[in-house]
Amino acid sequence: MKLKKDEVVWLLIFISPAICLFFLFFILPILFLFVTSFTNWDGIGAEFVGLENYSKLLNKKSFIRAITNNLYWCVTAALITVPLALIVALLLAHRSRGWKVFRTVLFIPQVVSSAAIAMLWAAMFNAEYGLVNFLLEIIGFSDFEKYNWLGNVRTANAALIGFSLCYVGYFMVIMLAKTAGISDDYYDAANIDGATQFQKDVYITAPLIKSTFFLCIILAVIFNLRQFEYVYLMTAGGPANKTQVLVVYIWNELSVQRLGRGNAAGVIMICIGAALLLILRKLLKSETYN
Amino acid sequence: MIKSILKFFSVTFISISLTIISTVASAEITINWPSIWVGKDSKTTVIRELVDEFNAANAGAIKVVIEEQTDYDIYAQKLTAQISTGDLPDVFTVGADLLDILHRSGKAMDLAPHVGSDSHWNNVYPENALQSNMMGGQLTALPYELFVTPVTYNKKLLKAAGYDEFPATYDEFFKMCEAVTATGKVCTSQMTGKNAWTSMLWFSQVVASAGGPGVYERGLDDPAWVQAFEVMEKMYMYTTSDAIGADAGVSGGHFLNERTAVFMNGPWFIARYTSDGIPGLHANIGVAPAPMLTGGKGAPGGYVGGRQSSLAAGKQSDPAKEEAVVKFLKWLTTPENVARLSYSSGAMFIVKADLPSDMDRLFIEMNEQKGNAPYVAPTFSNGIASLPISKEFPQALSALAIGDVTPEGAVEMLKDAE
Numbered sequence: 001m002k003l004k005k006d007e008v009v010w011l012l013i014f015i016s017p018a019i020c021l022f023f024l025f026f027i028l029p030i031l032f033l034f035v036t037s038f039t040n041w042d043g044i045g046a047e048f049v050g051l052e053n054y055s056k057l058l059n060k061k062s063f064i065r066a067i068t069n070n071l072y073w074c075v076t077a078a079l080i081t082v083p084l085a086l087i088v089a090l091l092l093a094h095r096s097r098g099w100k101v102f103r104t105v106l107f108i109p110q111v112v113s114s115a116a117i118a119m120l121w122a123a124m125f126n127a128e129y130g131l132v133n134f135l136l137e138i139i140g141f142s143d144f145e146k147y148n149w150l151g152n153v154r155t156a157n158a159a160l161i162g163f164s165l166c167y168v169g170y171f172m173v174i175m176l177a178k179t180a181g182i183s184d185d186y187y188d189a190a191n192i193d194g195a196t197q198f199q200k201d202v203y204i205t206a207p208l209i210k211s212t213f214f215l216c217i218i219l220a221v222i223f224n225l226r227q228f229e230y231v232y233l234m235t236a237g238g239p240a241n242k243t244q245v246l247v248v249y250i251w252n253e254l255s256v257q258r259l260g261r262g263n264a265a266g267v268i269m270i271c272i273g274a275a276l277l278l279i280l281r282k283l284l285k286s287e288t289y290n
Numbered sequence: 291m292i293k294s295i296l297k298f299f300s301v302t303f304i305s306i307s308l309t310i311i312s313t314v315a316s317a318e319i320t321i322n323w324p325s326i327w328v329g330k331d332s333k334t335t336v337i338r339e340l341v342d343e344f345n346a347a348n349a350g351a352i353k354v355v356i357e358e359q360t361d362y363d364i365y366a367q368k369l370t371a372q373i374s375t376g377d378l379p380d381v382f383t384v385g386a387d388l389l390d391i392l393h394r395s396g397k398a399m400d401l402a403p404h405v406g407s408d409s410h411w412n413n414v415y416p417e418n419a420l421q422s423n424m425m426g427g428q429l430t431a432l433p434y435e436l437f438v439t440p441v442t443y444n445k446k447l448l449k450a451a452g453y454d455e456f457p458a459t460y461d462e463f464f465k466m467c468e469a470v471t472a473t474g475k476v477c478t479s480q481m482t483g484k485n486a487w488t489s490m491l492w493f494s495q496v497v498a499s500a501g502g503p504g505v506y507e508r509g510l511d512d513p514a515w516v517q518a519f520e521v522m523e524k525m526y527m528y529t530t531s532d533a534i535g536a537d538a539g540v541s542g543g544h545f546l547n548e549r550t551a552v553f554m555n556g557p558w559f560i561a562r563y564t565s566d567g568i569p570g571l572h573a574n575i576g577v578a579p580a581p582m583l584t585g586g587k588g589a590p591g592g593y594v595g596g597r598q599s600s601l602a603a604g605k606q607s608d609p610a611k612e613e614a615v616v617k618f619l620k621w622l623t624t625p626e627n628v629a630r631l632s633y634s635s636g637a638m639f640i641v642k643a644d645l646p647s648d649m650d651r652l653f654i655e656m657n658e659q660k661g662n663a664p665y666v667a668p669t670f671s672n673g674i675a676s677l678p679i680s681k682e683f684p685q686a687l688s689a690l691a692i693g694d695v696t697p698e699g700a701v702e703m704l705k706d707a708e
Contacts, residue, residue, distance in 0.1 A: 043374025044394050060706070062685070127531035151482075151534025153692055238482060239534050240689030255367045256677035257374065257391060 030270065037264035042257045053264035062241040063265065066249040067272065069157065073227050073245065074276065076161050077220035085171035086213055090201045092172070093179040103176065106169035117166060118233035125149040125159055125234075150235050156243045163230050167223065171216040178212040179205055214284040221280060225273050246272075319614045321354045323381040326365050326599075328358040332561035332635035340630075344621050352614045354381070362538075363484040373397065378604030380615055384431055386597050386672045387680065389423070398430040399603040404616050405429060414623055414641050423600065431600035432619060436638040437556035438595035438660045439491045439669070441581075442563075442652070446574040447475050447551040456578035458590065460496075460521055463581045467528035470551045477528035479550040481541035482691065486684035488541045489522070489533075490670050491554045493687070494594045495580035496521045498667035502587035506673035510705050517583060519690055519697035526691040534688050546571065554580075556598065560636025560652045577655040579663065593663040596672050597640070682707030 003011065037053055039046040057063045088106065092099045109117060124131045127148035136144040149159040186204045195203070206213075228247040231237060237244035237252070246269045253262030323341075327333040341354050357379075359365040366385060372378050373388065376397040384392055392398050405411045405420060411432070412420075423433050443456055451469035467477035480489045497505055500521075501514025508514075526533060530544050538555075545553035546567040563572040579591045601619055606612040621627065629643040636653045660666065667673070671680040686703035689695040695703065 042391075043370075044391065146531035148531055148534055151532070151688070151692070153694060235535055236483065236684070238685055238688045239692050240694045241685050242694075252681055255370055256681050257370060258678065259374070 033263045033266050033270075036260055037267045039260045040258075041260040041263070043259055046260065049260070053261045054268070057261065057265055057268065062237075062244055063249060065241055066237075066244040066246045067268075069244060070225055070227065070246050070272070072157065073161060073224035074221045077167065077224045078217045081165065081167050082171050082213065082216045082220050084165070085168045085216065086175055086206070086209075088168060088172045089175035089179060089209075090205055092176055093201075093205060094197065103169075103173065107173055108169070109166040110170050114229045115233060117163075118230045121159075121163065121230075122150065122234045127151065151239055153239065153242050156235060156239060160231060160234060160243055167220065171220065174216055174219075175209050175212050178209040182208050214280075217284060218277065218280055221276055222273070225269070225276065318350055319352045319611050321352065321380040321611075321615055321618055322357060323354055324357040324359045324365065324368075324379050326359045326362055326383060328356065329360040330562070330566070332558050332565075333631055333637060336631045336634045340622065340627055344618060348614075348617075352617065354618055378602075380606075380611070381601070381603050381618060383434070383599040384602045385599060387675070387677060389431055389600065390425075390675075392602065393425040393428065393430045397605055399605050399612065399615065400428045400430065401432060401603070401616070401619075402427065402429040408620075410620050411623065414625055414628075416640065416642060419640050431602040432623065433597050433640045434601045434623070435558075435598040436595065436640050437558070437598040438593050438638070438656055438666065439495070439554055439556055440593065440656055440659055441495075441552060441554055441578045442545075442559075443552045443576050443578065444545070444548060444550075444571070444574050445576045447473070447548065448576075450475075451551070456576060457581050460499075460524075460581045460583050464524055464528070471528060475548075476530050476544065476550045477552060478525055479541040479545045479553045480526060480529040480533040480691075481536040481538060482533065482684045482688035483535050483537040483540070484684065485671070485680070486687055487538045488554055489525075489687060490683060491556075491594065492525060492580075493518055493522055493683075494667065494670040494673070495554070496583060497670060497673075498592055498594055498665075499580065499583040499588035500586040502589075503592065503665040503667035505587075506668065506675075510679075510701055514587070515701045515704075516697045517586070519686075519700045521583065522687065523690050523697060534691055556595075556637070557653055557656055558598075558635050558637040560650050561634065563652070572652075575652060577652055577659065579659055588667075589664040591659065591663050593660050593666045594669055595660065595666045596668045676708055678707045679704050 036046065038048060038050060040049045040052075092103055123129075127133065127146045130149075132149065133144050133147055136147075147155075149155045182205065186208070187200055190200050190204060226247055227245050228251070231243055231245050232248050232251065235243045237248045246265065250262045250265045250269070253259075253265060325337065327337040338356070341356055345353050359368075366388070369382065369384065370388060370391075373392055373395045376395065378397050401411075402424065415433075419433055420429060423429055423431055441456060447470060448454075448456070448466070450473050451466065453466050453469065457463040457466050470477045478492075480492070481487065482489065496518040497514055500517040501508065501512050505512055505514045530536070530540075530550065532540060542553065542555065542559065542562070544550040546562065548568055548571065563575055579593060582588060582590050582592075601622060603615045603619065606615060623641050625641060625643040628639045628641040629645055631637060632639055632643060632653075633646055633649060636650050638653075638657070670683065674680060682704055686695070686700040689703060690697065690700040
């Protein structure tokens, strides 16, 4: 459709506030981030240092560890959290007795402060008085007496990533909402053909919410790429930087006044995010139904 | 018509009254103070009393509002950001590690003219105390709280392990830890969470014992650093299972509940032995200088300590507000008020104050030992004078404790942080 000249003018007038705000609060800070990443800015003074910040970052084991941990979070979310949410959504889509209670319970972590959840989990994992060790001992795993889940290299990341399960409710609600829009005609036809509930879930519901499933994967990857509060509050990237993630790493750089290097890490993080989204777009070419 | 006229006058009257009230109210100067001396801190009660008394004495003219900062680490990070952005609070406390950047920022109030124009601070501070905080002719912070960090130990638990005296060397210390462990108790409280405060204090003691008080001038290549990490590695064999990742609350909590026998923190913790410790804990606590490393360059009885917090203020454009801030800082530094703070909390201050004769036994012992100490070496975080290295310390320590790196590797992690 070709727009008339006066329509174009009005269009520009109406979208200009949004564009201005987007430029002011998004584009401009990114440009600032990019420019200062080539300096040794410490909050007071700055000198141009070229690519020094980037080369130092890429030679740091703890920074590379932060990138790999972030990818680990993203992959776990995409391969465990979202598929788990899909399974729960398919089960709840049957609208069996008590499904609303179950849906609410799973969604509760989304309305509770993440700081509160992090502190709760840290207390549960505590080596001296934590609930996890207590329960394991009750069921006979005496080896776990005073086991420090968050302080052990082998289990710290796994214990942290248990948090991914908190997001199950969020993605489940999104996919559940999509199932509500599926026409009953599909299920009626399947019933006539004698399809079982499992067959209806797998061959009708799941394919029809595929686009939403892919959307959830993208959202999960974005959420986990900017993971901060759980890691910061529960381990602060420790022990030995083994649970370090990018945003905590950036925060640490900023807190020691190495703002230029922190901003360089921020630029790298943006590049990784953009690359991940491009890859996901290629991989998850979604289909919708009419 | 009459109703409308009445309505008009009523509204006009109310509006004028509100304007007058708000104008009068706005004449009061508000001073914001993000204070860390709140919550569980031992200085909370007296600081609150001092602020209330100041506000009452200056009612209608000045009002100090405390913004509660319950987490020291978060406060330090917030203050660092505020120094960078220039958005400093009206009044605040600042650690020794941020003094340099605070001065360079040029955003803090220069207190030197006020020191010169009034005899108050020259009278209450010891000679040269203010000069030592001067940078480029400016005084951006008033030195305030001092600290020393001797070993505090539970005499009852040590006696049960067969020890009446605290060991003088680390060899004896670890033998004592074996004996404490045999009694079913844990020897030391350690932590690697946040800034690893209490373990950092231990580390400072060991570094000074290994390399002497001048170890920081020789840099991280000095063998004392490796020796100190070797001792810390052993120390983590005799600590609680939650030490990796624990914060100061957990580390202190174990000692307060008699789960651990030995602990290290500043004198401000004295009041908490009574307020938060199990009944009778305070009476069982002994104070001693840290053990010596055999063959080290330190001297027996050497202490670690220094300046904890300085008082500072954000630069003001309104001279009246600047005067109000200075008035409040003077209030906080009167010898009487400092004595009250010290008496209630056990904390030490640089201001000359006549302390009551019935000061806490532990405070008196710490003061005596400090007086007899051959030196008072700085803490690691103050002595190393590098924010990135201080920040990396908890990670290096946890890497060492879990066996991920050797003592040499831990030193390399510190070097790499710079």
